[in-house]
Amino acid sequence: MDLHKVNRIYFIGIGGIGMSALARYFKHLNKIVSGYDRTQTELTDQLQAEGISIHFEDDVELADKNADFVIYTPAIPKDHKEYNFYLSNNYPLFKRSKMLGLLTENKFTIAVAGSHGKTTVSSMIAWILKHSGTDCSAFLGGISVNFNSNFVAGDNDIVVVEADEFDRSFLQLSPDITVITAVDSDHLEIYGTQQELEKTFTVFANNLKSGGTLVAKPSLSILKNVRAKVWKYALSDASADLFATSYFITINGSDVKLNNGISYHLTYPGIHNIENSVAAVSVCMQLTIPHEKITAALEEFKGIHRRFEIMFRNNKTIFIDDYAHHPEEIRMFLSSVKKIYPERKVTAIFQPHLFTRTRDLKEGFAESLDIADEVILLPIYPARELPIENVTTKIIYDLVKNTNKQLLTKEELVQLIQREDFEVLCTIGAGDIDKLVKPIAEILRSKN
Template sequence: MDLNNIQRVYFIGIGGIGMSAIARYFNENGVTVSGYDRTSTVLTRQLEAEGMQIHYTDDINLLDPQASLVVYTPAIPALHTELKWYREKGYEVVKRSDVLQEITRELFAITVAGTHGKTTISTMIAHILRHSGYGCNAFLGGISVNYDRNFWSSDKRVAVIEADEYDRSFLKLSPDIAVLTAMDPDHLDIYGTEQDMQEAFIQYTKNIKPNGTLIAREGLQRAADLQGSNQLTYSLQSFTANAYAANIRIQQGGYQYDVVQQNWRLDNVTLPIGGLHNIENSVAAITVAQLLGISEEAIKAAVADFKGIRRRFEYVINNDYQVFIDDYAHHPEELRALISSARNLFPDKQCTVVFQPHLYSRTRDLADGFAESLALADEVILLPIYPARELPIEGVTSELIAGKIKDKPVRILQQEEVLDWLKGNSAPLFITAGAGDIDLMKEPARTILEGKKVTTAE
């Protein structure tokens, strides 16, 4: 696949967060881009406004018969009519990971993998490189609040890529700098066992280019098996890591702290977003920037200007009356970090968490962990499981989690019922979390809560 000689590219599932980043890459390089997705969204409408032709019906009469490359997402079923047509006609049909594979071969590649934290760290790295003037091509798994984008281009032959472990796609990448955040069990429908998943992450580090660098979170299981000619570790506050944070102070819903490395120190870093885990994420991003030779003042200025990622500890409301945080957290460890960080920042506020479990298989495999993390809240509301690509599994519902949460009020409600509940109840620290369609609640919940603020102020 020669990316430089492609004239027309067609995407099946163009509205996915990873797919749309690659679509934007081709579009900004003068390639004719078109595609299919199941539904129209804010993101697909943005792509259309940028000049891409998109339709929302699986119909071979609407596809591009002149496409020189067809890219599809693994979430598309194998019996999809358009996908079958292209394959039967002998077109070059590839996954998005195949395109990223070629990009990592051609450019200096910084990739970020792990079961959580990868979207934030990759976006932080890309933001520092852009803000400082160093430059990069960014392929992100979330929407940067600073730029309202999940992709941006640069003449600099450097790429920052979020490396997705779903479908083992990250194993196609060849990074110069690889970040590894976590190897907690997830996607066991793909990997089968936790050990097999760990083996995949170890293989990810084996794919680092000669003389490349691995930056791994300290304390990972099987750390001794990780590869990389040069290896560094990072941590929130462990002084045995190569890089860590010290002297952490809460500051207006964010933090100020020092980043300490061997033979290097960056004092008074200001991070304007919440979450102790985001301090740790910034330590990894700052370590990458320091390796690239970006100046200390440029790093500090970029971090101070970082506004976060949509649905990653996103402050929907943050005032004296009400705090409303929306987050993509869909794994027990992500929920633990989210809730504990919010409570650390706002210790005097009653905490209500609304969580939408994502996937039947994940709920079945990790129910105990979900219950343990959610119990950190004062009260819990569970939505029904968001199935995504899965069919129901007998006996697996949100009740499976609810039954394991002890000594805390737990309700199972539909989204509309949550909004009705919110009208009649106080929720000073209100958190919505999940990777499904729970984000549809954000704006109506904001309206309800902001109305209460006016009433309280009066």
């Protein structure tokens, strides 16, 4: 794509984490960027502060009719007025994933995919490269604390991309290095079955450019059908090419030693983040980054907003916020919390994300939440979905074995936090539970 001929780009769904990274990319190129989103958020406020015009009504009169092309999210409804205006008037329309594929097709692309951990791994890779003096650009699925953004600008041909499996988006990419962290059941409203999900991940793995490398865990069943060179990483599986021979976890982070002699301290908590760091190190080894530079970068890695983010801490109470929205992510998160704070009572506040995911994975959600000492469940955040009959948070509630459990509205939750004391309080979910995080932190601060 010849971007020299492009001046104006319009986004439908500009507030999404992936869409906003693209918007920032084009703004970085000094293009005129504008867009629509249905909800004003902290992220849309940041985009507006960066000079991007955004409106929050589906109104053709507010849309940019001089746009050279339009980028849209697959989550928009079919009756969206602005989308249908651009479609009926033959504007060039691109899904976010298609545009990302076009922008990276002639670059050295590192794509990170998987059911969990891809935002952390891709952010770690980008940080290690930048910190070590290897320039890159990056499109991330979360806000990196180190970069304070989900887009990283770079001037050379290396690009790090978080590859999203939703809507088979990642099939638009042809990477030089692919990381697949996990292939667990999710997005079954798209794929139908776990078998179809695995089949699609296999296709993605085989999309590698000639001579490319797949970085993956030895346990992935799809590996038997991958044609490319495979580099295996793991937390502690000694059959892998790279794994941790030892690790020690405290409230101040983790001390990690790998089988190739690399040792480092991670200030970013969580057992799963040790495994994520092994994946990132694996990629940087393929790029021949010196070990001492990898170590120095990891020790300054500060994490991702809403990934094991400590929002408040004193001698009495710890408040942690996390984006986990899949049973395995919740299991890893709560297991890490319990390991770090073994003597404290852990209260998990969970907002399920999507009716279909709640329906399909309800048993897993209940099992993972049972790791906590107390469970509080909020109503389902629907996102792009319409309600499904008999699918409410109660189907998870009924399966939670812990008798110390409650179903609450957001208003009731705030009242509870004002009234009660907590030892370790965790907010968990990918919906609008994030809007409660700052108010909860303020309540805890005022009580202490």
